[in-house]
Amino acid sequence: MAQAEAFETDFWKDANLRKTWDDIVPGEPRKTIPYTLTRHAIELYCRSVGETNPIYFDEAYAKTTRYGGLIAPPSIHILLMFSCTPADDWMRSPGTVNAGQSWSYNIPARPADVITLQARALDKFIKRERLFVVHDNVFFNQKGDVICSGRGWTIRPM
Amino acid sequence: MTATFDNLSAGDVIDGPKFAVSRESIRLFCDASLDYNPLHLDDDYMKGNFGKTNFGGIIMHGMNNFGLISRMITDWACPAGAVHRRLETRWVKPVRPGDTIQPTGIIKAKQSTEKSRWVLIDVVVKNQAGERVATGEALVEFPRDLFCQ
Numbered sequence: 001m002a003q004a005e006a007f008e009t010d011f012w013k014d015a016n017l018r019k020t021w022d023d024i025v026p027g028e029p030r031k032t033i034p035y036t037l038t039r040h041a042i043e044l045y046c047r048s049v050g051e052t053n054p055i056y057f058d059e060a061y062a063k064t065t066r067y068g069g070l071i072a073p074p075s076i077h078i079l080l081m082f083s084c085t086p087a088d089d090w091m092r093s094p095g096t097v098n099a100g101q102s103w104s105y106n107i108p109a110r111p112a113d114v115i116t117l118q119a120r121a122l123d124k125f126i127k128r129e130r131l132f133v134v135h136d137n138v139f140f141n142q143k144g145d146v147i148c149s150g151r152g153w154t155i156r157p158m
Numbered sequence: 159m160t161a162t163f164d165n166l167s168a169g170d171v172i173d174g175p176k177f178a179v180s181r182e183s184i185r186l187f188c189d190a191s192l193d194y195n196p197l198h199l200d201d202d203y204m205k206g207n208f209g210k211t212n213f214g215g216i217i218m219h220g221m222n223n224f225g226l227i228s229r230m231i232t233d234w235a236c237p238a239g240a241v242h243r244r245l246e247t248r249w250v251k252p253v254r255p256g257d258t259i260q261p262t263g264i265i266k267a268k269q270s271t272e273k274s275r276w277v278l279i280d281v282v283v284k285n286q287a288g289e290r291v292a293t294g295e296a297l298v299e300f301p302r303d304l305f306c307q
Contacts, residue, residue, distance in 0.1 A: 048190035102246035
């Protein structure tokens with residue numbers, strides 16, 4: 001199972017393997033990989049955006065809440081998008097510019113969840129000479145429950 | 159005062175946290191999100207043009223805005239027993255090291271459905287010059303049986 005420790009941080013490597021705007025077929029599933037979410041990954045993500053809610057850090061406190069234990073912030077899908085996709089995924093293409101995203105949240109992700117992603121390009125179009133792709137994503141936990149679903153608009157490198 | 163569905167009115171404001179953007183904060187977000195796009199790391203790369211756009215240097219991840227807005231919404235909703243259900247965002251202007259950004263929410267509408275109660279919130283993120291860098295809309299559920307606690 002691929003984990004963050006093995007994550008290739010040089011996005012230029014494998015760049016030639018990634019689909020360009022011309023290659024991307026709307027509707028075609030993207031390759032994805034399961035990812036086990038860890039407390040460490042949640043805590044690191046929380047630190048990066050300044051989250052301080054103890055429900056993400058303090059197990060004793062989290063047990064007293066209706067969630068019954070630690071959870072991840074809803075926006076943890078920002079990490080999951082990269083942890084659940086392989087190095088040749090076109091979302092890693094250098095120069096990919098994020099134009100906006102929308103996400104719906106069902107249940108929280110939790111430490112030790114084994115998270116899977118179903119993802120595809122949904123649409124591609126040209127606007128003001130820019131090459132856009134719309135991507136469509138659903139994250140599930142190990143029980144098959146939907147954690148969140150979302151859509152994003154990226155401008156593809158030319 | 160903790161928000162309740164009944165005491166909320168259109169126009170009520172949610173003040174989000176100020177966030178100082180630096181090379182270090184951007185690098186930390188790379189490590190936390192695993193998004194190592196050179197847009198956020200490589201000054202030489204960012205000297206180039208992107209179609210008709212030249213950013214002039216590295217820029218913060220758009221999704222850092224998203225995470226900050228989401229933090230504002232959950233910090234506001236959770237003490238009220240409410241649940242952050244949706245966030246839609248659009249990036250308006252690049253954010254650079256040295257900027258300080260702050261999200262704000264403005265209650266737009268309330269609606270009850272057969273099984274729950276919902277609050278729509280307009281979201282804007284501004285930089286230290288008061289310029290809008292991101293806009294969006296959030297949806298928060300106020301369940302009839304309060305949820306978080």
